Amino acid sequence: MNQFFATCPRGLEAVLAQELVALGATHAKATDGGASFTGSMALCYRVNLESRVASRVLWQIDSAPYRIEEDVYQRARSLPWEDWFTPHDTIAVKVTAQRCQLKSLEFITLRIKDAACDHFRDLTGIRPSVDTKLPDVRIHAYFDAQQFTLYLDTSGETLFKRGYRQFTGEAPLRENLAAGILKLSGWEPGMPLLDPMCGSGTFVLEAALMALHIPPGINRPFGFERLKNFERSVWEQMRAEAADQVLPATPLPIYGSDIDKWAVIDANKNLENAGLSKVATVVEQDILDITAPATSGVLVMNPPYGERIGEADELAELYPKLGSVLKQRFAGWKVGILTADTRLPKLMRLKPSRKIPLFNGPIECRLYLFEMVAGSNRG
Ligand SMILES: C[S@@+](CC[C@H](N)C(=O)[O-])C[C@H]1O[C@@H](n2cnc3c(N)ncnc32)[C@H](O)[C@@H]1O
The missing domain is CATH 3.30.2130.30 (VC0802-like)
Structure with missing residues (x-):
């Protein structure tokens, strides 16, 4: 042992x-x-x-x-x-x-x-x-x-480097943080998923990998391969068995959108790199124009951090409108929002069911979870 x-x-x-x-x-x-x-x-x-x-x-x-x-x-x-x-x-x-x-x-x-x-x-x-x-x-x-x-x-390069994400714009999430947030938000393979501020598409990609049973490390080397006790035959058999479990890439209800066309281009290139273009859909759209792609599912996102000049004020204007969009169009959905901005739930006029402290690198954030039941989330 x-x-x-x-x-x-x-x-x-x-x-x-x-x-x-x-x-x-x-x-x-x-x-x-x-x-x-x-x-x-x-x-x-x-x-x-x-x-x-x-x-x-x-x-x-x-x-x-x-x-x-x-x-x-x-x-x-x-x-x-x-x-x-x-x-x-x-x-x-x-x-x-x-x-x-x-x-x-x-x-x-x-x-x-x-x-x-x-x-x-x-x-x-x-x-x-x-x-x-x-x-x-x-x-x-x-x-x-x-x-x-x-x-x-035994890992070598950190495990969140899965090897598929080459294109990243503003403040991309680490892949393992995104995967953990999907789990905490209650998303499971088979459920519809939407990230309406998807940036380089980290949530969308991690969800697609999970849904198709693609092991995150299937295509990368590891530190343990360099150690004297490395048992190549055990490892190769394990990797081959894991590869056999991978499901074919078919369209799934996994959606991303972003207002920035370059972010959408990046996210689509990353999906293509991972062989997942067919599986998830990423389009250019303002978050205020989104509609629910299914009667229930999980919406996850991490909004901008409000670091650019004027951005904090823009966000303070956006959040109440976003709260209305969620209340009016997403009844039946679970929502998970990762942010360092503690004003968010009040400004959205929504009462979180849970607040989970999480660190995005050195930045202390909260994951706010909301259950969108028609008309019952007023904070
Ligand atoms: C912090 S980044 C998200 C990063 C992403 N989770 C990733 O891992 O790459 C925030 C994103 O929100 C997008 N955004 C800002 N305002 C928006 C709006 N009104 N509608 C949709 N997207 C918006 C930005 O373009 C940016 O890509």
């Missing part, structure tokens, strides 16, 4: 833990910024391949108490690094911490790198080189007040 930690956008930890259990993880436990779990290396491959919410999957290789930098260096130097990779692999070390007792995280990052390199030099005469951009092996260290934990990153 191995111990893992999957990271995710803050606010999605519980959604991630549920997803991990569904993928076969044991002891999945949500904590700040992610969820810990146990399982086999094959499970680790599966989580990398199929999790829609995780950002990275870290494999724990050691955990020990520390007081000073030297404790960390000596402990890290004693680890059997040669069991995991070779001195010809390039490495990068990343440190994160909460209430860490050490003075400089930069310095301890260097000391952990030195520890692994010195270990290999003593053993083989060769020191691995550092490559901070595209290393073969990424080492993560997490420090709390008394304990530090070392991990090898």
